[in-house]
Amino acid sequence: xxxxxxxxxxxxxxxxxxxxxxxxxxxxxxxxxxxxxxxxxxxxxxxxxxxxxxxxxxxxxxxxxxxxxxxxxxxxxxxxxxxxxxxxxxxxxxxxxxxxxxxxxxxxxxxxxxxxxxxxxxxxxxxxxxxxxxxxxxxxxxxxxxxxxxxxxxxxxxxxxxxxxxxxxxxxxxxxxxxxxxxxxxxxxxxxxxxxxxxxxxxxxxxxxxxxxxxxxxxxxxxxxxxxxxxxxxxxxxxxxxxxxxxxxxxxxxxxxxxxxxxxxxxxxxxxxxxxxxxxxxxxxxxxxxxxxxxxxxxxxxxxxxxxxxxxxxxxxxxxxxxxxxxxxxxxxxxxxxxxxxxxxxxxxxxxxxxxxxxxxxxxxxxxxxxxxxxxxxxxxxxxxxxxxxxxxxxxxxxxxxxxxxxxxxxxxxxxxxxxxxxx
Amino acid sequence: xxxxxxxxxxxxxxxxxxxxxxxxxxxxxxxxxxxxxxxxxxxxxxxxxxxxxxxxxxxxxxxxxxxxxxxxxxxxxxxxxxxxxxxxxxxxxxxxxxxxxxxxxxxxxxxxxxxxxxxxxxxxxxxxxxxxxxxxxxxxxxxxxxxxxxxxxxxxxxxxxxxxxxxxxxxxxxxxxxxxxxxxxxxxxxxxxxxxxxxxxxxxxxxxxxxxxxxxxxxxxxxx
Numbered sequence: 001x002x003x004x005x006x007x008x009x010x011x012x013x014x015x016x017x018x019x020x021x022x023x024x025x026x027x028x029x030x031x032x033x034x035x036x037x038x039x040x041x042x043x044x045x046x047x048x049x050x051x052x053x054x055x056x057x058x059x060x061x062x063x064x065x066x067x068x069x070x071x072x073x074x075x076x077x078x079x080x081x082x083x084x085x086x087x088x089x090x091x092x093x094x095x096x097x098x099x100x101x102x103x104x105x106x107x108x109x110x111x112x113x114x115x116x117x118x119x120x121x122x123x124x125x126x127x128x129x130x131x132x133x134x135x136x137x138x139x140x141x142x143x144x145x146x147x148x149x150x151x152x153x154x155x156x157x158x159x160x161x162x163x164x165x166x167x168x169x170x171x172x173x174x175x176x177x178x179x180x181x182x183x184x185x186x187x188x189x190x191x192x193x194x195x196x197x198x199x200x201x202x203x204x205x206x207x208x209x210x211x212x213x214x215x216x217x218x219x220x221x222x223x224x225x226x227x228x229x230x231x232x233x234x235x236x237x238x239x240x241x242x243x244x245x246x247x248x249x250x251x252x253x254x255x256x257x258x259x260x261x262x263x264x265x266x267x268x269x270x271x272x273x274x275x276x277x278x279x280x281x282x283x284x285x286x287x288x289x290x291x292x293x294x295x296x297x298x299x300x301x302x303x304x305x306x307x308x309x310x311x312x313x314x315x316x317x318x319x320x321x322x323x324x325x326x327x328x329x330x331x332x333x334x335x336x337x338x339x340x341x342x343x344x345x346x347x348x349x350x351x352x353x354x355x356x357x358x359x360x361x362x363x364x365x366x367x368x369x370x371x372x373x374x375x376x377x378x379x380x381x382x383x384x385x386x387x388x389x390x391x392x393x394x395x396x397x398x399x400x401x402x403x404x405x406x407x408x409x410x411x412x413x414x415x416x417x418x419x420x421x422x423x424x
Numbered sequence: 425x426x427x428x429x430x431x432x433x434x435x436x437x438x439x440x441x442x443x444x445x446x447x448x449x450x451x452x453x454x455x456x457x458x459x460x461x462x463x464x465x466x467x468x469x470x471x472x473x474x475x476x477x478x479x480x481x482x483x484x485x486x487x488x489x490x491x492x493x494x495x496x497x498x499x500x501x502x503x504x505x506x507x508x509x510x511x512x513x514x515x516x517x518x519x520x521x522x523x524x525x526x527x528x529x530x531x532x533x534x535x536x537x538x539x540x541x542x543x544x545x546x547x548x549x550x551x552x553x554x555x556x557x558x559x560x561x562x563x564x565x566x567x568x569x570x571x572x573x574x575x576x577x578x579x580x581x582x583x584x585x586x587x588x589x590x591x592x593x594x595x596x597x598x599x600x601x602x603x604x605x606x607x608x609x610x611x612x613x614x615x616x617x618x619x620x621x622x623x624x625x626x627x628x629x630x631x632x633x634x635x636x637x638x639x640x641x642x643x644x645x646x647x648x
Contacts (some may be wrong), residue, residue: 176575387436
């Protein structure tokens with residue numbers, strides 16, 4: 001049966017590339033904006049800087065820490081043996097193509113209507129959908145699927161709790177004190193160290209084996225400390241220029257303090273882009289990698305085949321293209337709408353969300369960056385840090401799940417049978 | 425999906441509440457000019473000022489309803505929603521009371537007896553200072569939000585509120601004196617005028633009372 005692969009292999013590969021690029025474009029156009037909008041809204045960085053940061057760190061995140069999630073999506077959700085892909089590998093190709101197309105189309109519809117759906121949920125729904133209906137219920141590794149679904153609840157809660165405590169520490173160490181400005185200058189470098197250290201540590205311990213690098217724990221610790229110190233020194237350099245200006249504090253006494261936290265937010269913006277890249281790029285390139293793997297091996301499915309660099313390049317390129325063509329508009333809109341999130345709060349939310357997402361990436365669990373960030377913002381709100389939060393969004397997010405999973409599955413099933421009819 | 429993060433942020437009621445207080449205090453300030461005009465029996469100028477007070481009071485009303493409609497129950501706030509709404513309606517009373525005094529005095533072309541003018545001016549000034557202090561307190565709301573209604577900032581605001589209570593107490597003392605002086609004059613004045621003079625004295629004192637309750641309401645927000 002692998003004649004189909006040898007006959008249409010190139011076409012499949014081209015289709016997968018096009019669909020994968022389309023999906024990555026969608027991620028870049030919409031999803032990245034949430035990760036970067038926080039920093040833009042807090043006026044810590046300009047939109048141009050946000051796009052530049054996103055380009056570099058999304059790519060770095062995908063490359064250094066994205067392997068685990070990509071592998072989950074390409075081969076962790078479907079049980080290759082039980083699904084019988086050894087005999088008919090073309091089914092996997094159809095399925096992955098339909099999943100990409102289904103998720104891409106659904107995201108297009110949803111973002112056009114402003115529904116809060118997640119890329120991750122769409123692609124997981126699509127993959128599970130084609131596997132259950134097109135192949136069999138046994139083909140799905142349900143334990144994996146349930147752990148992913150559970151993580152969608154756990155990850156926002158986790159980042160919410162982390163954000164709460166980070167922001168409480170800011171209150172205790174800086175905002176509540178007699179001299180907030182001096183204390184801000186004293187503690188912000190330490191927070192910058194934390195950002196660099198945590199992101200580097202999680203990546204080193206969990207992610208790097210896909211790049212072919214292996215470090216022992218103590219080596220990782222050393223490198224992470226070095227990264228943290230480097231970030232901290234860079235931060236100290238940037239902080240030198242910030243002085244307390246009496247005039248700007250007249251109307252609002254904390255203006256100078258927030259400027260100090262603005263520097264911190266440049267770093268958390270980088271970590272956020274890195275985290276997003278490590279988790280969400282996989283949604284686009286995971287299925288593509290699966291198709292490429294089947295086609296290259298001429299129909300034999302090998303689970304352990306590494307992730308070719310060009311696939312990553314395509315995913316990263318798609319994100320950058322989406323960001324450059326459309327994403328900057330969305331960033332601008334979000335940035336305008338969330339000015340309530342001042343740097344001292346925004347950084348707490350971003351650091352909590354980035355940490356949670358990077359840990360999820362290292363564990364190979366695809367989570368929604370946006371929802372994690374929403375959880376983090378709620379955490380800051382619980383510490384009485386935000387003027388007003390609209391809780392209806394939370395129920396809208398839950399509703400969007402309930403809709404996204406079956407709809408993503410439905411569209412994917414239709415395409416699956418369509419491809420089957422065309423090629424087999 | 426892009427909307428879920430930005431939709432999370434409701435409009436903070438803090439700024440509008442501060443703007444509302446600024447307008448309410450402006451009404452009190454205008455009342456001072458109105459009183460001066462009435463002392464000079466310049467009723468044209470008094471009429472113009474009364475109109476201005478009325479306009480400002482309408483503005484405050486609009487702002488109040490805007491804040492109210494912008495505070496649905498689904499909004500998650502750092503302080504209880506009911507306390508914020510109470511604070512707002514207390515502030516609104518300040519503008520209302522200023523309008524009442526101007527309206528009543530203009531309607532009756534009330535003239536303050538020469539011998540009382542200095543005391544009334546002083547008495548109004550004390551109420552004005554209380555209102556000004558209340559505005560100062562409310563202007564600390566954004567700083568309170570910044571610190572999460574905790575720490576040093578709370579102490580600072582509590583200090584301001586104590587000063588406000590002090591100012592209000594001062595008007596109570598002056599009110600007693602003013603009434604006593606009016607009582608001594610009572611026989612020489614038309615009885616109906618005297619009745620309304622007592623009322624005006626009461627209402628000018630209300631300005632300070634209401635200012636004090638603005639402070640008390642704010643104290644409720646931070647007391648936890």
